[in-house]
Amino acid sequence: MRKLIILSKIYQYPLYYLLFLFLSLYLIFIYLQYKIETQLVKYNNSQWKQQEVSGIVVFKNDAGECFEYIIKTLQGRIFVSEYKLSEDTPELFFADKVILKCRLKNIGFQNVYEKYLYNSYNIDKIAIIEDVISVVPSNRLVDKLYNKFFTGIFYLRNVIIDYVKKTIPSPYNNLILRITIGYKDTELNEIEKYFQSAGVIHVLVVSGLHVGFVYLFLYTFLKFVIIFPREIKIILSMFGVILYTLLTGCSPPVVRATIILVCFCITLLLKREHSVYHSLSLAAIIILISNPRNLFNPSFQLSFCACFGISYYYRFLNNKIKEYLEKINFIVRYIVQLFLVTFSAQIFTLPLVMYYFNKISIVGLISNIIIIPISSVMLWLGLGYYTTLLIPNISYPMARIVTFCYSIYLEIIKFFSNLPFSVINTFSPSSFSMLVYFLILLVIPRYSFKIKTIIFGFLISVTILFINITPAKYKHRITFLNVGLGDCVIIFDDDKVCLIDTGGELNFDVGKYIVSAYLLKNKVKEIEYVIISHPHYPHYFGLKYLLENFFKIKNIVINNFVSSEKEYKELLRIAYNKKINLIVIKNKQYLKLKNIQLTIIPSYVWQATDEISIYDENSMLIKLKYNKFSCLLTNDLPMAQVINLLKHEKLNTDFTLLQIPRHGKYKEDIDLLSYMISKKYLSTKFCIVSTDKSVWVSKLKNFGIPLFSTSSNGNIEVLLKNSHIMFNLENFSLNPM
DSSP states (O other), rough: HHHHHHHHHHHHHHHHHHHHHHHHHHHHHHHHHHHHHHHHTTSSSSOOOEEEEEEEEEEEEOOOOOEEEEEEEEEEEEEEEEEOOTTTTTOOTTOOEEEEEEEEEEOOTSSSHHHHHHHHOSEEEEEEEEEEEEOOOOOOOOOOHHHHHHHHHHHHHHHHHHHHHHHHHHHHHHHHHHHHHOOOSSSSSSHHHHHHHHHHHGGGGSSSSHHHHHHHHHHHHHHHHOOOOOOHHHHHHHHHHHHHHHHHHHHHHHHHHHHHHHHHOOOHHTOOOOOHHHHHHHHHHHHHHHHHGGOOOHHHHHHHHHHHHHHHHHHHHHHTTHHHHHHHHHHHHHHHHHHHHHHHHHHHHHHHHHHHEEEETTTTHHHHHHHOOOHHHHHHHHHHGGGGGGGGGGGGHHHHHHHHHHHHHHHHHHHHSSSSOOEOOOOOOOHHHHHHHHHHHHHGGGSSHHHHHHHHHHHHHHHHOOOOOOOOSEEEEEEEEEOOOSOEHHHHHHHEEEEOOOOOBBBBOOOOIHHHHHHHTTTOOOEEEEOOOSOOGTTTTHHHHHHHHOOOEEEEEEOOOOOOHHHHHHHEEEEEEOOOOOEEOOOOEEESSSSEEEEEEEOOOOOOHHHHHHTTOOOOEEEEEEEEEEEEEEETTOHHHHHHHHHHOOOOOOOEEEOGGGGGGHHHHHHHHHHHHHHSSSSSEEESSSSSSSSSSGGGGGTTTTTTEEEHHSSSEEOOOOSEEEEEESSSSSSSO
């Protein structure tokens, strides 16, 4: 027996090395496969097309406003949404063979949600069902039992949602549903801002934190209420967590967290000496084998970095100050240890948060110490409240208690969110900076450094993240940003940056999620000019976030048209308070960056047939000139006015790049543009439009002019060279549009 033990120790380390080598080769293989796949998907056309889809249903989720499915076809897996079409539309179930009439498109990598679907569900196409042509249910008993089980889960979830909405007032009903079961068919825009500013936005996303709280609650309950062996308590708690995962809709973050927890439970049940790192590795292997693309999912990376950080650093930091902890009050000791747990998780996730979200929370270290324990109580209170479905007599007083507790909870969140400098915007760190940062963190616990040395090491590693060692990729570039509604054109000229419009939707902060994200990715902090082509909210609404956060704007250029929109007046007030130079264009004016010259020509029409037309017809015409390259930005001017302005100002009508007027929505614009091109009164090599929903723009194909769309091609980067230009598109089609 002794010899066997010695032999096991001899072979232990080679086995670890082989496992490490296997994991390394597997990760390299995943990385190469991902790069090849993304390149193949990246250069596919991502326009919506009507198409019949036939395959087998392999996944189903009730997302509230619609059902979501994954259909396995011969061409691959497709993520399908079925909005409530009609009462006669049949509901699909797992293992059904279906033929669907859909609007289908390839994944667009400029869209964060579509990229999330690509990584999380292993799909490269999405579709919206327009009609269900054929459904053939599976006859297998296993499939029927599976469908009945999940139908019951969906029914229970819907009963809970209806119950909460009826008994708890808004917005607390939305908040409790979001925190407990991840129900996202609710508008919490304002509340989300509070959570984000307080550095605890992760509380609103059901993930590993919630799974851990549920397991802890169930295990503690079984420990004090029912006399069972420890193994039975672990098994029951584990199955309770699995049921909770099903109740939340089996979102990828929850499934990943459940796999991690099940791996830990298995190691406990085996009663063998176990390592946290081995359990994490086992969970990672299971997740990556099921879907290798998870490796590139921010949620996957953050989850494992947080778990690794806590297991790697908490014990190290706790041992360093163990002597001090033993001398203090147990309540203070608990708070300090909770701080160490939060700190250990956050230092390992800091580079990823900066890279993906371009912001860090300063108050997060403090707020998490207070809010996370309270959030666990809120989660347990919410789940406990759901049990009153079975006891109607106590539902009303329980609803009052839950409402009161969640109102206090929200006030605490608001307090932390209102602290100054709660959130700081940052650039995306380079890969080299992140690598050096993690190496320093991994090395520190391996040596018996003094506290001062450890603090110095942390400060050095964090400083490295903020050092910009990556130079600008291109000196001269024009980007047509995909902002959905409206336009946004960004001009890069050496170290000078100019924005022409900033997009904007009233129900979506485009400045925060699209414009600022792109600027921070390109390490832009200072903006020379922001030009608002005309004061209609789809062209300026994104500017508010830029004014209030991080960016230094030197000049704002507007026309002389007085807008009645209160949002525009608020924007001018903010600019005035920040003492930003306001340039009002009354006549033709020239602006010079470094090498790129802008010619701005205002248009004034004081009467129009409707409110939209008066905004469009008072838009500014902008011409860009760089060496032999010239670009005409028509913005929302009608084509007839564009021609009149070109004639009146005697401008050259030969352009390298032309922006289609008014997003190509109006037939008269395209007809007039086609006529001007056919008669050679106007010429252009390329055209750009901010939407592909227009049926009229296809006329331009007759002239052999390539036409690119931001909604089809994503962000369109035009790289300016001395004698030619080059397009860098996120979703490029060899036959544009």
